[in-house]
Amino acid sequence: MVSIATDRLTKVFPDGTVAVDGVSIEIGSGEFVALLGPTGCGKSTILRLVAGLEEPTSGRVLIDGEPVRPDAGWDRRLSMVFQDYALYPHLTVAENIGFPLTTGSETPSDAARRVAAVADQLGITGLLRRKPRHLSGGQRQRVAMARAMVGESRAFLLDEPLSNVDAGLRAELRAEVAALARRLAMTTLYVTHDQVEAMTMADRVAVLRRGVLQQIGPPDEVYRDPHTLFVAAFLGTPRANLVQAAIFTSDDGVLLDLGSQLIELPADDPRVAPLRDRHTDRVTLALRADALTPAAPEATGPVLRGVVRLVENLGHEALVHVTTGTVPTSAAQSRLEHPATGHHLSELLAEDLPAGHPVRDRLARMIPHSRPEQPPATARTEYGFYPVYDPELGDEPPTSGELVVRVPAGVLPRTGEPIVLAVDLDRLMLFDGAGNRIRLG
Numbered sequence: 098m099v100s101i102a103t104d105r106l107t108k109v110f111p112d113g114t115v116a117v118d119g120v121s122i123e124i125g126s127g128e129f130v131a132l133l134g135p136t137g138c139g140k141s142t143i144l145r146l147v148a149g150l151e152e153p154t155s156g157r158v159l160i161d162g163e164p165v166r167p168d169a170g171w172d173r174r175l176s177m178v179f180q181d182y183a184l185y186p187h188l189t190v191a192e193n194i195g196f197p198l199t200t201g202s203e204t205p206s207d208a209a210r211r212v213a214a215v216a217d218q219l220g221i222t223g224l225l226r227r228k229p230r231h232l233s234g235g236q237r238q239r240v241a242m243a244r245a246m247v248g249e250s251r252a253f254l255l256d257e258p259l260s261n262v263d264a265g266l267r268a269e270l271r272a273e274v275a276a277l278a279r280r281l282a283m284t285t286l287y288v289t290h291d292q293v294e295a296m297t298m299a300d301r302v303a304v305l306r307r308g309v310l311q312q313i314g315p316p317d318e319v320y321r322d323p324h325t326l327f328v329a330a331f332l333g334t335p336r337a338n339l340v341q342a343a344i345f346t347s348d349d350g351v352l353l354d355l356g357s358q359l360i361e362l363p364a365d366d367p368r369v370a371p372l373r374d375r376h377t378d379r380v381t382l383a384l385r386a387d388a389l390t391p392a393a394p395e396a397t398g399p400v401l402r403g404v405v406r407l408v409e410n411l412g413h414e415a416l417v418h419v420t421t422g423t424v425p426t427s428a429a430q431s432r433l434e435h436p437a438t439g440h441h442l443s444e445l446l447a448e449d450l451p452a453g454h455p456v457r458d459r460l461a462r463m464i465p466h467s468r469p470e471q472p473p474a475t476a477r478t479e480y481g482f483y484p485v486y487d488p489e490l491g492d493e494p495p496t497s498g499e500l501v502v503r504v505p506a507g508v509l510p511r512t513g514e515p516i517v518l519a520v521d522l523d524r525l526m527l528f529d530g531a532g533n534r535i536r537l538g
């Protein structure tokens with residue numbers, strides 16, 4: 098098997114779309130890497146660049162450390178499986194599987210033996226005489242995999258190969274495809290927008306956004322230790338709770354002001370040091386649903402208080418929606434990017450509009466993390482520091498702001514009840530206005 102690498106790979110389409118933006122990924126021999134991201138983030142384009150179906154605008158693809166020529170797609174011996182399987186309708190299953198062998202040096206009987214062996218491996222021997230239209234989605238998918246395996250291919254490039262099969266079968270095939278790739282020790286690049294597929298199948302997951310690689314690592318690491326707000330928000334079901342916060346530092350420690358609630362970090366808490374120089378910064382706080390636990394009303398330590406609005410009982414656990422008076426945000430909202438450029442609006446503002454320009458002020462006010470001037474000293478909460486809302490601008494203190502909490506089956510909270518939620522500080526994540534993680538100790 099081979100190693101595959103992309104080196105600052107970039108693809109700009111003729112219409113100006115930057116589909117892939119300086120992506121460097123190394124996939125070891127026999128490794129299974131998933132490219133994960135929302136629609137349009139450039140996953141398929143990366144795969145097509147690796148396969149040689151597209152030419153890079155700049156950057157390189159390397160196979161076993163050797164840069165490949167842009168036009169040498171046929172020479173790469175990489176097998177691609179597409180989401181629509183691309184089977185030839187007029188050929189039988191056996192002919193479809195054997196198709197890559199027809200241009201090689203194999204004799205017909207060698208080829209037939211090879212087809213039979215691969216069909217046996219995938220459990221589709223009984224289907225060899227059928228035409229693709231007489232196959233189920235899962236069977237077609239196996240035939241496509243068999244065709245990818247039959248040649249002397251050195252790697253699999255799979256583009257959402259399970260997206261056309263129904264949910265139940267998808268789970269089964271997920272395990273099957275991953276096991277197959279491992280059994281064959283096949284280097285695999287697997288494109289998906291389904292985080293469950295990526296997390297369960299891959300050795301490492303590469304998360305992409307707008308053509309830019311956000312993070313690559315083993316699934317549990319990317320989930321547990323996201324480097325950016327986008328990765329934190331993209332991975333995990335239910336999605337992480339994202340709320341706006343302002344940082345207040347003093348000799349007594351650090352307070353995270355969530356609008357009408359506080360999380361206190363005492364001065365001797367090791368998380369305090371990295372926040373010392375961020376007094377009054379507006380940040381995004383991310384808390385996964387299991388970083389909050391219902392606690393007794395008299396609980397001490399960091400807690401958030403709220404009222405239960407909704408209990409979604411899933412049987413083995415429940416998702417409890419709690420109104421907390423925080424200010425919800427999202428990865429996109431917290432950065433307020435310019436849709437066309439992907440730049441933070443404040444960056445564009447800094448370049449384009451002079452200070453004091455009326456539109457600049459209006460836009461700046463919409464940007465929670467980067468108001469260019471500090472709020473006036475009179476804009477203080479009852480806690481005595483800058484709030485995430487600003488009374489000077491006519492903001493009301495937040496009263497809604499829902500957090501979703503994962504609660505094990507058993508005695509569940511009831512709608513309308515007050516609830517106290519203990520915050521697991523080890524799982525508290527903060528992100529700056531550019532969406533980058535602020536490391537806490």
Ligand SMILES: Nc1ncnc2c1ncn2[C@@H]1O[C@H](COP(=O)(O)OP(=O)(O)OP(=O)(O)O)[C@@H](O)[C@H]1O
Pocket residue numbers: 110111112114115116134135136137138139140141142143290
């Ligand atoms: N031939 C093309 N010409 C212009 N733009 C293109 C072309 N092919 C893709 N794009 C654009 O490049 C971006 C990345 O596309 P790509 O298909 O790689 O995304 P993706 O992450 O695979 O999305 P999906 O999950 O929807 O397949 C998108 O904005 C897409 O519209």
